[in-house]
Amino acid sequence: MPLTLVPDTLARRGWGFTFTGTGTPPPECQGCPFQKLCLGLQQGHRYEVAALRDVTHPCALHEGGRVRVVEAVAAPFRSTVETRLLRGTAATWSPIPCGRPDCSNWGLCHPVGPMAGVRDEIVAEEGRVECPAGFELTRVRLKPME
Numbered sequence: 001m002p003l004t005l006v007p008d009t010l011a012r013r014g015w016g017f018t019f020t021g022t023g024t025p026p027p028e029c030q031g032c033p034f035q036k037l038c039l040g041l042q043q044g045h046r047y048e049v050a051a052l053r054d055v056t057h058p059c060a061l062h063e064g065g066r067v068r069v070v071e072a073v074a075a076p077f078r079s080t081v082e083t084r085l086l087r088g089t090a091a092t093w094s095p096i097p098c099g100r101p102d103c104s105n106w107g108l109c110h111p112v113g114p115m116a117g118v119r120d121e122i123v124a125e126e127g128r129v130e131c132p133a134g135f136e137l138t139r140v141r142l143k144p145m146e
Contacts, residue, residue: 001050001071005038008056011068015049016075018113028060034067041072045144046113048075074144076123080109080137086125093120093142098133105129108139121145 006017019041029035034057041047053069085091094116096109103109108129114120120142129137 001073002041003037003053003069004041004047004072005034005057005059005067006049006070007059007062007064008066008068009062009064011049011052011070013049013052016046017048018046019043026061032060034059037069038067042115042144044113044115046075046077047072076141076143077111077114078108078126078139078141079111079114080105080129080131081122081140081142083128083136083138086122086138086140088122090119090121090145091140091142092117096131096133096135096137098131098135100133103132105131105137109137114142114144119145 021039021041021043025035025039049070050073051071055069056066059065059067079093080096081091081093093114123141123143126139129139131137
């Protein structure tokens with residue numbers, strides 16, 4: 001289970017976040033001895049705090065000035081998958097290419113965080129989705145495969 005640092009004010013079991021690390025640390029992080037631990041997750045992936053450690057460190061970036069060491073696990077996310085791709089316990093997820101951001105399903109079909117083209121474990125199938133663009137979609141909960 002990967003270790004990372006999260007703001008002490010947000011560190012609690014079950015708290016979810018999307019790691020947005022850009023590869024280039026912000027200026028506040030220059031010279032910080034904990035950069036590797038802080039920036040060690042996969043960019044764009046969703047995580048959940050599984051356990052907290054009794055260790056905090058000073059942080060010039062986060063509100064409150066302290067970060068806590070936590071154990072992070074890949075968190076499931078809700079989205080849609082074309083029904084024809086559901087043939088087992090995994091699916092390659094990509095946003096639906098409908099070009100209709102005014103659709104009520106847009107947020108479900110284009111969630112923030114997941115990486116397109118990545119094979120994900122299907123945690124649950126939650127039924128069909130009515131698609132105004134004509135795609136045959138199923139609502140699913142997916143989790144990145146490790």
